[in-house]
Amino acid sequence: MPPNDSERIALLRSQLAIRVFEEAVKKQLAAGLIPGSVHLSIGHEGAIAGGCAALADDDYVIGSHRSHGHPIAKGADFGPLMAELMGRVDGVCKGKGGSMHLTDHSVGVIGESGIVGGGLPLATGAALSAKVLGDGRVCLCFFGDGASNQGRFHESLNLAAIWRLPVVYLCENNLYGATTPARNVIAVEDIADRAASYAIPGVVVDGQDAEAVYVVVAEAVERARRGDGPSLIEAKTYRYGEHAEGLIIPVTYREEAEVEQWKLRDPVALLRARLIGDGVLGEAAAEALRAELEQQVAEAVAFAKSSPLPAPEAAFDDVYSNPITGGAR
């Protein structure tokens, strides 16, 4: 089912939220307020927003090192996410996770793995819980083209297929694993073709078209929810920035013209133009939407900046939920 008008506006809002947040992250990184490396989702908004829009509030999401967009599209507050990127005490993970691990359980985003492909088995397990507990939940698992070469991709999809687990594996194929072109290291043209090995649906979708992503993910979610098992969806997309922001790559591994070509089909601009063209949204309303999100993100930046750094002794918190002192009798 294609999205209705209010769902289309929500899709644009979700994409814009990611874009505006990530632009602010770039600024704060340049200002020296964000430590470590930062993996931005700019260019991926269509796949992320389209995928998450197909979920219910209590469905699960598990993602990858390029983690910022997933909780945003699932409805997380910007403040704790930005505070986490700045390593502050009010960060969503109390400053223990950072850019590759923006996990927000309050919105069902239960894991973001810095190990490529590490989330695939976890998502399979979340789906096992849903099946055993009979709670009707579905897990949406984001991963990249690189993860599809990991052994755990095969292991996870096979496990989910044999037990018909309610999980949707959504590949954000941005055509490069760091600097390595996917076409050089993946034996098939379309990762979705690998679904045939597990006798599950495999679908390729235009990742720059949030509505198209929404439609195919919604169908896979429905299939999962009615007990018919997992699906593999490959959203062809592109990252505009470097693998990690600020990373200096001394050689050219992709042409500038290719980057510019992809920017011509920017997922945010594409949906915005379509909604205005269809008369769903006026120019002024679209601008107001962006302005509202910019205001919210500015408030998140202020919140993050005002949050203190954690005290050094907090490094010892949360190793265990039930820390047993040896010898306790």
Next chain:
Amino acid sequence: MTEENGKIRNISYFQAIFEAHQEEMLRDERVVLIGEDISLYTKAGILDAGLERRIFSAPISENGFCGMGVGAALTGLRPVVDLTIASFVYLAMDQIVNQAAKIRYMTGGQATIPIVFRASMWHEGSNAAHHSDRPYPMLMNAPGLKIVVPATPADVKGLIKSAIRDDDPVVVFEDNSLWFQSGPVPEGEHLTPLGVAATRRPGDDVTLVAIGGAQKVALEAATALASEGCSVEVIDPRSLVPLDRPAILGSVERTGRLVIADPANRTCSAASEIAAIAAEEAFHCLKAPIMRITTPDVPIPFSPSLEEPLYPSTEKIVDAIQKLQ
């Protein structure tokens, strides 16, 4: 050990393992079993047929199904993942160390991972180097995991039950040579707390800490030395993480001598860690060097004549202790 009202029976270590599974699965519907070939359990009547719905007999995909267990633990189940043989833990190392051990910490405490991994160590049986490892020291170096090494039927039952009820990931390293040995186990509810050592034999002259399957040779050595007038205190740590430091250090403070028998390979063994703790914290009490009786740093060979002499033995322990006098 927590003693209960039930009468004491003699059952095997193996039977104790499955009593623990059965009781916990009946007690808590969130407990599920995941592992290779485990559909046999209900078919053979080891577990109630009614539990079948919660038994997932998995393909040979250790990394995949261990991670699946972690994801299930994140979302409301309490999985027991059976790795069959401890050497297979390496296949799942990413999901055990990078995910199970770290997720709670990396999410700032948002996540809880109540999962049990069972790993049976099949040394002493001509199974060669791919089936004979004792890899608990590697996992002791992965903060976030709890590690137990039960040496008796009562403890394997009590520790597995406690591990299932614990909210953190626990790895249970079973010694396969103990599976068919019997010992007293109280009937009904029986829990062994994590992090609490047991004194198996009191003594005054030497503290002998023995891990898992080394308990047997340690107790034999203590008996042999008693006839020579040497009184050996035998301690079973039962948990390696958390380690019952007060029990070990308290004993060393009384005896002034420490010997540790550990079937793991020597370098960075559990024995090494216990020796270091004693050297740092009980140096003032020591009357002799700390000795480790471990397996030398070689892969485990196939032929019995090569394999058998490698492990801690009664003779090696007796020799070491005699040299301390």
